[in-house]
Amino acid sequence: MEKTYEGISVDVNEEGYLTDLSQWTKEVGNGIAKEEGVEMTDKHWEVINYLQEQYRNENPLNIRKVGKSGVVSIKEFYALFPNGPLKVSSRVSGIPKPISCI
Amino acid sequence: MKNILILGAGTSGTMMANHLQSKVAKKGYKITIVDQEETHYYQPGFLFLPFDLYKPKHVKKSIKKFIPKGAELINEKIDKVDKDNNQVLLQNGKAINYDILIIATGTDIAPQETQGMLGDHWHKSVFDFYTYEGAKNLRDKLREWKGGKLVIHVTEMPIKCPVAPLEFSFLSDSFFINKGMRDKVDITFVTPLSGAFTKPTATKELTYLLEQKNINIVSDFNIEQVDGKNKKIIDYGGKEVDYDLLVTIPTNMGDSFVERSGFGDELNYVPTNKATLQTTVKENIFAVGDATNVPASKAGSVAHFEAEILTENILRYIDGKELKDKFDGHANCFIETGHGKALLIDFNYTQEPVTGTFPFPSIGPMSLLKETHMNHMGKLAFKWIYWNMLIKGKHIPFVSATMSEDGKNIEKKN
Numbered sequence: 216m217e218k219t220y221e222g223i224s225v226d227v228n229e230e231g232y233l234t235d236l237s238q239w240t241k242e243v244g245n246g247i248a249k250e251e252g253v254e255m256t257d258k259h260w261e262v263i264n265y266l267q268e269q270y271r272n273e274n275p276l277n278i279r280k281v282g283k284s285g286v287v288s289i290k291e292f293y294a295l296f297p298n299g300p301l302k303v304s305s306r307v308s309g310i311p312k313p314i315s316c317i
Numbered sequence: 318m319k320n321i322l323i324l325g326a327g328t329s330g331t332m333m334a335n336h337l338q339s340k341v342a343k344k345g346y347k348i349t350i351v352d353q354e355e356t357h358y359y360q361p362g363f364l365f366l367p368f369d370l371y372k373p374k375h376v377k378k379s380i381k382k383f384i385p386k387g388a389e390l391i392n393e394k395i396d397k398v399d400k401d402n403n404q405v406l407l408q409n410g411k412a413i414n415y416d417i418l419i420i421a422t423g424t425d426i427a428p429q430e431t432q433g434m435l436g437d438h439w440h441k442s443v444f445d446f447y448t449y450e451g452a453k454n455l456r457d458k459l460r461e462w463k464g465g466k467l468v469i470h471v472t473e474m475p476i477k478c479p480v481a482p483l484e485f486s487f488l489s490d491s492f493f494i495n496k497g498m499r500d501k502v503d504i505t506f507v508t509p510l511s512g513a514f515t516k517p518t519a520t521k522e523l524t525y526l527l528e529q530k531n532i533n534i535v536s537d538f539n540i541e542q543v544d545g546k547n548k549k550i551i552d553y554g555g556k557e558v559d560y561d562l563l564v565t566i567p568t569n570m571g572d573s574f575v576e577r578s579g580f581g582d583e584l585n586y587v588p589t590n591k592a593t594l595q596t597t598v599k600e601n602i603f604a605v606g607d608a609t610n611v612p613a614s615k616a617g618s619v620a621h622f623e624a625e626i627l628t629e630n631i632l633r634y635i636d637g638k639e640l641k642d643k644f645d646g647h648a649n650c651f652i653e654t655g656h657g658k659a660l661l662i663d664f665n666y667t668q669e670p671v672t673g674t675f676p677f678p679s680i681g682p683m684s685l686l687k688e689t690h691m692n693h694m695g696k697l698a699f700k701w702i703y704w705n706m707l708i709k710g711k712h713i714p715f716v717s718a719t720m721s722e723d724g725k726n727i728e729k730k731n
Contacts, residue, residue, distance in 0.1 A: 278473060317523070
């Protein structure tokens with residue numbers, strides 16, 4: 216399905232995650248962050264850049280990896296994106312949410 | 318003679334030795350295999366051991382018994398790989414030269430990675446069931462446990478056999494019903510992911526199981542510490558879950574020799590090409606099974622399919638031919654749901670598990686993503702297949718190394 220953020224139309228799945236990272240812009244990220252109740256700061260964007268870079272390089276993401284990234288500690292990550300930081304930040308980043316096999 | 322050195326004589330390493338032995342001798346290669354253990358465990362049985370459904374004798378055999386004639390088994394700990402000199406150093410100070418190295422050292426639990434998990438309460442009120450000791454100690458605990466809050470908990474992904482914690486939850490429900498004490502047990506499943514199911518079709522088809530079996534879900538829980546004294550687990554966001562009996566899947570990590578060798582990711586998994594199974598460490602180093610960082614499930618079926626494809630690629634490497642980028646992430650797993658039923662899933666890197674029949678279209682006899690008694694019989698039969706076919710490197714009829722779309726209800730995308 217399609218969704219529009221600040222005039223930009225993007226494809227999303229049932230849970231509101233972008234299905235194509237190339238459609239992502241900062242405005243789209245901002246729009247999704249608002250829906251998640253997150254007010255974006257420079258530190259937030261730093262995390263988003265890191266996540267997108269990892270995704271493009273096909274590196275699987277988990278909380279440990281973010282905590283060891285040098286960008287944020289796990290505690291800071293929680294403070295930036297409360298209520299499931301990896302799930303929320305992945306959605307803002309335009310990348311798929313972390314999944315298991317079923 | 319040139320040497321193919323296999324590190325690890327578990328499911329993957331043993332399969333590789335059996336596949337290669339008859340094929341490489343005539344090419345002038347011998348096989349050496351190193352493992353620190355003397356026992357080969359049937360790991361899928363660790364799910365049944367805590368519930369007294371399997372006995373210890375069902376899950377333990379001698380490693381030696383499955384190493385092919387002509388291959389040399391060395392029972393010793395690995396210190397590290399010296400890739401520049403094509404050498405593996407053992408902890409007894411000896412060095413083994415190799416021409417081709419296959420890393421098959423799997424993954425193990427690392428409870429020391431979580432604050433408070435190891436210590437006074439370990440294997441008393443906090444258990445794992447991913448090790449033989451853990452599963453056996455948990456069996457003894459469950460035999461005498463009077464009930465209370467049972468929490469089944471996943472520390473972080475990736476883990477070996479990602480469906481096992483859910484299966485454990487389902488089997489717990491059956492176990493306590495059969496003991497006539499289900500009303501005394503509160504079952505909660507705690508996961509770092511967004512739910513017990515995370516893929517669309519599985520979520521749609523299987524969510525009823527949790528309601529039917531009265532299993533509570535706590536999602537998005539990233540554990541910071543176990544407070545063993547007050548019997549609670551606490552996540553980085555401050556969320557707390559109380560338990561009387563905690564069954565946890567600790568962080569899973571690759572072998573520490575990988576770190577000592579200077580390659581491996583933050584969890585000691587070996588960087589490996591997901592289609593050829595050649596590592597990115599060096600061209601004569603390959604990896605198979607749970608030890609790799611490929612984005613497939615860490616499961617015996619995956620190792621089995623990988624082993625068939627890696628065997629072909631090792632032979633191509635020996636002959637100086639280009640490797641085939643053939644592995645598609647194929648996995649095939651039974652999921653016990655309790656009361657003599659099971660599900661079956663068959664999927665790969667890109668195809669999520671869907672409904673249908675397996676292995677034959679419309680005939681089955683197995684049903685995909687549906688609870689049936691036949692699937693449960695398949696899971697039980699698998700123990701025989703494992704000991705008699707799988708680790709001996711025999712091909713399992715009608716099941717190909719890459720995933721087949723036949724019999725699957727796949728929604729066609731526009």
